[in-house]
Amino acid sequence: xxxxxxxxxxxxxxxxxxxxxxxxxxxxxxxxxxxxxxxxxxxxxxxxxxxxxxxxxxxxxxxxxxxxxxxxxxxxxxxxxxxxxxxxxxxxxxxxxxxxxxxxxxxxxxxxxxxxxxxxxxxxxxxxxxxxxxxxxxxxxxxxxxxxxxxxxxxxxxxxxxxxxxxxxxxxxxxxxxxxxxxxxxxxxxxxxxxxxxxxxxxxxxxxxxxxxxxxxxxxxxxxxxxxxxxxxxxxxxxxxxxxxxxxxxxxxxxxxxxxxxxxxxxxxxxxxxxxxxxxxxxxxxxxxxxxxxxxxxxxxxxxxxxxxxxxxxxxxxxxxxxxxxxxxxxxxxxxxxxxxxxxxxxxxxxxxxxxxxxxxxxxxxxxxxxxxxxxxxxxxxxxxxxxxxxxxxxxxxxxxxxxxxxxxxxxxxxxxxxxxxxxxxxxxxxxxxxxxxxxxxxxxxxxxxxxxxxxxxxxxxxxxxxxxxxxxxxxxxxxxxxxxxx
Numbered sequence: 001x002x003x004x005x006x007x008x009x010x011x012x013x014x015x016x017x018x019x020x021x022x023x024x025x026x027x028x029x030x031x032x033x034x035x036x037x038x039x040x041x042x043x044x045x046x047x048x049x050x051x052x053x054x055x056x057x058x059x060x061x062x063x064x065x066x067x068x069x070x071x072x073x074x075x076x077x078x079x080x081x082x083x084x085x086x087x088x089x090x091x092x093x094x095x096x097x098x099x100x101x102x103x104x105x106x107x108x109x110x111x112x113x114x115x116x117x118x119x120x121x122x123x124x125x126x127x128x129x130x131x132x133x134x135x136x137x138x139x140x141x142x143x144x145x146x147x148x149x150x151x152x153x154x155x156x157x158x159x160x161x162x163x164x165x166x167x168x169x170x171x172x173x174x175x176x177x178x179x180x181x182x183x184x185x186x187x188x189x190x191x192x193x194x195x196x197x198x199x200x201x202x203x204x205x206x207x208x209x210x211x212x213x214x215x216x217x218x219x220x221x222x223x224x225x226x227x228x229x230x231x232x233x234x235x236x237x238x239x240x241x242x243x244x245x246x247x248x249x250x251x252x253x254x255x256x257x258x259x260x261x262x263x264x265x266x267x268x269x270x271x272x273x274x275x276x277x278x279x280x281x282x283x284x285x286x287x288x289x290x291x292x293x294x295x296x297x298x299x300x301x302x303x304x305x306x307x308x309x310x311x312x313x314x315x316x317x318x319x320x321x322x323x324x325x326x327x328x329x330x331x332x333x334x335x336x337x338x339x340x341x342x343x344x345x346x347x348x349x350x351x352x353x354x355x356x357x358x359x360x361x362x363x364x365x366x367x368x369x370x371x372x373x374x375x376x377x378x379x380x381x382x383x384x385x386x387x388x389x390x391x392x393x394x395x396x397x398x399x400x401x402x403x404x405x406x407x408x409x410x411x412x413x414x415x416x417x418x419x420x421x422x423x424x425x426x427x428x429x430x431x432x433x434x435x436x437x438x439x440x441x442x443x444x445x446x447x448x449x450x451x452x453x454x455x456x457x458x459x460x461x462x463x464x465x466x467x468x469x470x471x472x473x474x475x476x477x478x479x480x481x482x483x484x485x486x487x
Contacts (some may be wrong), residue, residue, distance in 0.1 A: 001320055003260045006382055008360075009321025012103060016087060017145065017387065020244065022476055023244050026058040027055070027058055028109050029058060029076065029277075030055050031055060033058075033208060033320075034051040034054040034055055037127045038225060038273040039342075047085075048190055049469070053400060056286060057098035057347070059187065060274055064146060064367040067088050068074055077405055085390060087282070087283060087286050089269060090292045091279070091282070091292075091297070094275075094297035095121075097277070097297065097298070097299070098121070098124070098272060098275055098276065098279075098297070098299060098456065099121065099227060101124045101125055101126060101272040101287055101301070102121075102122030102123065103122065103123045103124070103125040103302055103439075105123070107375060109476055111143075112310075112439075114325075114329055115202070115310060115312065115329055115437065116310065118312060118314075118318075118320065118322050118325060118326065119311065119313070121276055121279075121310070121311065122310070123308040123309065123310045123437075124271070124272040124273050124276060124299075124308065124309055124310070124311075125270045125272070125307075125308050125343055125448050126251060126272055126299075126301035126302070126304060126306040127269055127270060127271030127272060127273045127274075127302070127303075127306045127307050127309045128269070128270040128271060128302050128303060128307070129267065129268070129307050129436075129438050129440065129443050130268040130269075131265070131267060131310060131418070131446045131447060131450065132242075132244065132265070132266040132268060133264075133265060133266075133450055134263065134264060134266060135246065135253040135262060135264065136250045136261070137252065138198055138244070138246050138264070138266040139165065139246070139253065140244065141236055141268055142170075142242050142266075143168070143172055144237045145240050145242065145268075146172050146173070146176060146234070146236065147172065147175075147232065148237040149176055149234065149237055150180050150181065150235045150237055150394060150467075151180070151181065151182070151296065152181060152182040152183070152184070152237060152238075152295060153173065153176060153183045153184065153234070153235070153236055153237075153238075154184050154186075154235040154278060154281045154282075154285075155169075155183070155184065155185045155186070155233075156185075156186040156187070156229075156231055156232065156233045156234070156281055156284065157186070157188075157191075157192070157236050157247050157248050158187075158188045158191040158192070158228065158230045158231065158246070158247055158420075159186060159192055159195070159247035159248065159249060160192045160195050160199075160248045160249075160301055161185050161190045161192075161195070161247075161248060161249035161250065162194070162196055162199045163249060163250045164194060164250050164252050165248055165249060165252065165253055166195075166199070166248050166249065167199075170199060170202065171242065172201070173203060173206075174203065174206040174208065176222065177206050177207040177208050178206065178207070182209070182293075183207070183208045183209060183211045183213070184208075184285060184293060185208050185209065185210045186211055186212075186213060186281070186284060187204060187211075187213065187230075188212070188213045188228050188229040188230070188434060189212040189213060189214060190228050191228055191247070192212075192228070193230075193407075193476060198439070206399060209261040210289065211285065211288040211289050211428070212340055213284060213287070213288055213432075214231040214287070214288050220377075226314055227430055227431070227432070228426075228430070228431050228432070229431070229432040230245060230249060230376060230427065230431040230432060230433050230460075231243075231280065231284070231313075231420055231432055231433060231434045232244060232245070232266075232403075232420055233277050233281050233434065234363070235274055235277055235278045235281060236277050237296075237298075238274055238278055238295065238296055238297065238300065238426070239271075239300035240268065240270045240274055240358075241268070241269045241270075241271060241273070241274035241277040241278070242267065242269075243266070243267055243277060243311075243419060243420070243436050244264070244265055244266030244267050244406075244407075244418050244419065245264045245266060245406050245418075245419075246266050246422060252264060255281070255402060255403075256300065256374070256403055258347050258372075258404035258443055259370075259372045259374055259402060260401065260403060261305050261401060261402030261403070262402060262403055262405060263399060263401070263402050263403065263404045263405060263406060263454070264405045264406045265341070265406030265407065265408050265418055265450070267419075267436050267438075268416060269309060269436060270300070270302045270307070271296070271299070271300060271301055271302055271303075271306055271457070272299040272300070272301065272309075272323075273310075273311055273436065274300070275297060275299055276309075276311035277436075278295065278297075278311075279311075279409035280305055280311060280313045280434050280440050281484060282295070283313070284423070284432065291419070293303050307438055307439065307442075307475035308438070308440070309436055309437065309438050309439075310436070310437040310438045310439075311434065311435075311439060312326060312419075312434065312435045312436075313428075313432070313433070313434045314421065314428075314432070314433045314434070314435070315432035315433060315473070316429060316430055316431075317432075317434070321428060321429060323421050323427055323428045323429075323433055323435075324350060324351060324428040324429075326346075326421075327340075327351050327354075327409075327421075327423065328351055328354050329349070330351055330409055330415070330417070331351070331354040331355060331358050331365075332354060332358075332413075333411055333415065334358055334363050334365075334411050335363070335412055335419050336363065336364060336367070336409055336412045336413075337363060337364035337365070337411070337412060338355075338363060338364070338365050338366075338408060338410070339364075339365075339368070339410045339424065339448075339451050340366070340367050340368065340408075340409040340411065341365045341368040341369075341404065341406050341407065341408075341409070341451070341454070342367070342368070342369060342407055342421075342422050342423040342424075343369065343370055343374075343403070343404055343405045343407070343420075343422060344369075344375065344378045344422040344424045344426075344427075345369045345378070345382050345423050345424065346368060346378050346381050346382060346423070346424040346425065347423045347424065348425060348428060348431050351423065352385060352464060353388065354365075355389060355392075355394050356388065356389060356392035356394065359389075359392045359393035359394045360392055360393060364395075364454075365393065365394045365395065366394075366395040366396075366397060366451075366455070367389075367394060367395065367396050367397065367423075368397045368399060368404065368454055368458060369382070369396065369397070369398060369399070369400050369403040369404065370398065370403055370405075370456065371399055371400050371458075371459070372399040372402070372403055374403060382407070383466060383469065384463065386466055387463065387466040387467070390461060390462070390463050390466070391463065395460055396460065397454075397458040397459065397460050397463040398459055398460075398461060399454060399457060399458045399460055400458055400459060401457045404454070406418075406424060407419055407420060407421055407435075408447060409449075410447045410448060410451060412444075413441060413444050413445070413448065414439060414441055415437065415438070415439055415444065416434060416437075416440075416444045416446055416447040417435050417437045417438065417440075418435070418436055418447075419434055419435030419436055420434055420435070421433045421435050422435045429477060440476070446452065
């Protein structure tokens with residue numbers, strides 16, 4: 001027995017020594033990571049949270065930070081922000097021709113200059129804009145556009161499922177490729193992680209150019225799950241384009257088995273703005289493949305009296321927090337009303353402050369969000385700040401007839417937008433998104449009618465909805481709000 005104990009002590013000391021070395025290395029890596037978090041976090045709250053956790057519990061916080069915590073998407077080339085990039089040089093002449101369709105604004109619309117600076121393109125005139133509501137109308141329009149394409153198709157979605165709708169899209173793309181139409185298909189590797197290789201290989205075998213967005217490409221992004229390409233874009237022949245909230249899956253047509261009917265919003269554009277969406281797609285394709293497809297760039301102008309449209313891509317490669325600034329600009333521009341629809345509503349403090357100030361100034365501020373959540377964290381997190389918004393006069397409406405997934409806003413009766421941006425930190429800082437902003441009274445009237453129908457199917461929240469919640473739900477709300485930087 002004595003001999004056994006004597007032999008056991010060195011082994012025990014070695015185990016404790018290895019543990020001590022592991023803890024020392026973990027804390028050193030945590031310290032180094034906290035410096036990176038200090039320098040790269042876009043909010044002070046996020047920086048403080050990461051620094052504290054990285055230095056107190058580095059064994060958990062370090063891998064979590066390198067998977068979810070960073071806000072900089074390393075290596076992504078955005079031609080509008082880097083005039084020396086390969087993509088910018090390849091498209092320089094084409095973009096000059098596109099800018100020739102820019103619209104000059106009167107003095108009362110001078111506030112648009114800031115949004116145009118963010119986009120690095122002006123509002124482009126000569127477009128037709130068609131509001132598309134719900135799945136049947138949207139996919140009928142998209143599929144008709146695909147079938148009518150004669151030269152090329154650009155197709156990009158965040159989620160593509162291998163179900164009836166996904167296979168219909170697949171077969172239509174294969175049919176066009178067989179006709180000699182050049183087809184480019186781009187999907188997000190995280191959003192479409194369930195898409196089987198057989199689905200993709202069938203497209204490739206038919207001659208479709210297929211690539212994932214590849215958000216983990218590059219040594220600095222190898223373990224990242226934070227960044228997703230949330231854009232949904234279809235471009236046909238550079239003349240017609242579609243953008244909005246719809247992914248490709250049966251639930252977008254038939255409804256969700258738990259959430260009910262799917263309420264979503266999309267937009268069809270014909271004219272020079274279609275080429276602006278083509279540019280967004282090409283930037284993403286270039287990141288995925290390091291290639292620039294040789295495509296025509298001559299703008300099609302269906303109407304000399306067409307509507308002005310601005311295409312605003314946003315994402316973690318931006319120099320500024322572009323999506324948040326866009327929403328704040330929209331709120332600041334409102335003189336009578338600002339109505340916003342978003343399935344996920346956890347805006348940053350800047351947007352919250354602008355919403356409160358607008359309501360206090362007598363602006364009609366309404367937020368439309370779902371009653372039935374598909375994400376419990378965002379659902380409960382909203383209760384941490386909805387009370388002060390309601391107290392300031394902001395109307396919060398919860399959609400009752402299914403799941404609301406549309407992303408749109410309306411400013412007064414002249415400015416409206418449809419896109420992919422949710423009002424949360426993920427869309428503001430972590431996802432690649434795109435929004436189409438339309439300056440036209442007739443289109444704004446269509447968006448107003450859409451909102452009116454949705455408000456009629458909603459209930460307006462009151463202060464009692466916040467105050468009368470059980471204690472555990474109030475605690476859950478405050479706890480969930482701590483995760484706002486990654487929601």
